[in-house]
Amino acid sequence: MGVFASTDDPVSTGHEQVVFCQDKQSGLKAIIGIYSTALGPALGGTRFYPYASEDDALADVLDLSRGMAYKNALAGLDLGGGKAVIWGDPEQIKSEALLRAYGRFVESLGGRYYTACDVGTYVADMDVVARETRYVTGRSVEHGGAGDSSILTAWGVFQGMRAAAEHVWGNPSLQGRRVGVAGLGKVGKYLTGHLLDDGAEVVATDVNPKALAWVRANHPQVTLVDDASALVAADIDVYAPCALGGALNDDTVPALRAKVVAGAANNQLAHPGIEKLLADRGILYAPDYVVNAGGVIQVADEIEGFNFDRAKLRATRIYDTTREILRLADAEGVPPAVAADRLAERRMADVGRLRAIHLR
Numbered sequence: 001m002g003v004f005a006s007t008d009d010p011v012s013t014g015h016e017q018v019v020f021c022q023d024k025q026s027g028l029k030a031i032i033g034i035y036s037t038a039l040g041p042a043l044g045g046t047r048f049y050p051y052a053s054e055d056d057a058l059a060d061v062l063d064l065s066r067g068m069a070y071k072n073a074l075a076g077l078d079l080g081g082g083k084a085v086i087w088g089d090p091e092q093i094k095s096e097a098l099l100r101a102y103g104r105f106v107e108s109l110g111g112r113y114y115t116a117c118d119v120g121t122y123v124a125d126m127d128v129v130a131r132e133t134r135y136v137t138g139r140s141v142e143h144g145g146a147g148d149s150s151i152l153t154a155w156g157v158f159q160g161m162r163a164a165a166e167h168v169w170g171n172p173s174l175q176g177r178r179v180g181v182a183g184l185g186k187v188g189k190y191l192t193g194h195l196l197d198d199g200a201e202v203v204a205t206d207v208n209p210k211a212l213a214w215v216r217a218n219h220p221q222v223t224l225v226d227d228a229s230a231l232v233a234a235d236i237d238v239y240a241p242c243a244l245g246g247a248l249n250d251d252t253v254p255a256l257r258a259k260v261v262a263g264a265a266n267n268q269l270a271h272p273g274i275e276k277l278l279a280d281r282g283i284l285y286a287p288d289y290v291v292n293a294g295g296v297i298q299v300a301d302e303i304e305g306f307n308f309d310r311a312k313l314r315a316t317r318i319y320d321t322t323r324e325i326l327r328l329a330d331a332e333g334v335p336p337a338v339a340a341d342r343l344a345e346r347r348m349a350d351v352g353r354l355r356a357i358h359l360r
């Protein structure tokens with residue numbers, strides 16, 4: 001979802017269930033947040049992070065699990081929204097015992113929550129968690145998993161960007177458009193490939209010299225600029241934040257020359273009100289959680305038994321969803337981020353309600 005200023009109180013945030021888990025011996029301290037199971041079991045990754053306090057960990061899991069409910073609803077998945085955080089430094093405390101203890105807590109929820117990777121957890125960790133629970137996705141290919149989720153994340157971002165381009169310029173093709181990619185990591189690299197294939201001109205930046213070297217070697221036609229500020233101020237048509245959150249803030253939005261923003265980074269809007277600032281400047285923002293849903297579509301597909309073609313087809317539909325959100329935003333006179341939230345809430349209510357029809 002767009003921006004959610006969390007309180008630390010699950011009752012006021014409307015979460016269904018928040019579970020605190022502890023295994024003293026292995027050092028596991030985890031919180032699993034289930035925002036909604038209206039559309040199905042809650043799906044969302046496990047963030048392993050050294051939060052400054054338990055309150056910070058709780059605030060994060062409440063925000064993230066709510067965001068997943070909106071993302072999964074708009075991705076057309078029969079899945080609700082959840083997320084988990086493990087509180088601690090993964091470099092210091094991650095161990096087989098800790099991950100397996102965590103897996104047992106996930107299992108204890110009986111399938112109300114499916115976990116996956118997030119910041120600080122990797123495919124190999126999910127394979128360990130899976131030794132204790134059936135309710136885990138994002139596993140390695142050799143264990144029937146989908147592998148690297150950035151492939152379909154980038155594909156979905158590209159589809160969302162095409163819908164935004166069509167809305168603004170009447171044509172979904174990016175041919176001849178100058179697209180600024182901030183962050184040439186896993187997603188940014190694949191996205192750059194799709195853009196070049198479509199005939200776009202790519203201007204890019206990254207703080208990591210290795211990422212820059214990769215682009216120089218593989219896509220020498222890409223123009224590299226010094227940093228994200230230079231990219232924002234550059235003569236670009238589309239801005240694609242693919243690094244960290246908060247890319248759209250009080251400094252960047254007034255300087256931005258692009259007419260469209262569509263990128264992979266989570267939580268691009270630095271605070272509530274930025275979506276209005278973008279709209280006032282005539283910049284079309286394709287909501288991050290709509291266009292970056294390809295990754296969750298990919299891992300969700302594992303629950304059925306992973307099929308790449310089926311997952312790619314689903315990620316391609318991000319084009320249609322983005323179009324619908326932009327149409328709704330115009331019709332209702334609201335920024336796209338607000339229209340997206342409304343559409344997600346409508347699906348959770350309309351489809352979620354059907355469970356009231358009793359079966360056997």
Ligand SMILES: NC(=O)c1ccc[n+]([C@@H]2O[C@H](COP(=O)([O-])OP(=O)(O)OC[C@H]3O[C@@H](n4cnc5c(N)ncnc54)[C@H](O)[C@@H]3O)[C@@H](O)[C@H]2O)c1
Nearest residue numbers: 149150153183184185186187206207208243264265266295
């Ligand atoms: N990988 C996925 O499937 C997926 C799914 C949904 C959302 N996302 C989000 O998309 C973003 C990118 O994900 P990723 O998997 O490519 O991560 P990544 O860590 O592989 O890549 C991020 C890149 O951004 C660069 N970077 C960091 N700070 C920067 C800055 N200030 N300016 C320019 N570059 C900077 C890093 O050096 C790195 O190369 C993240 O915000 C992530 O949360 C990823």
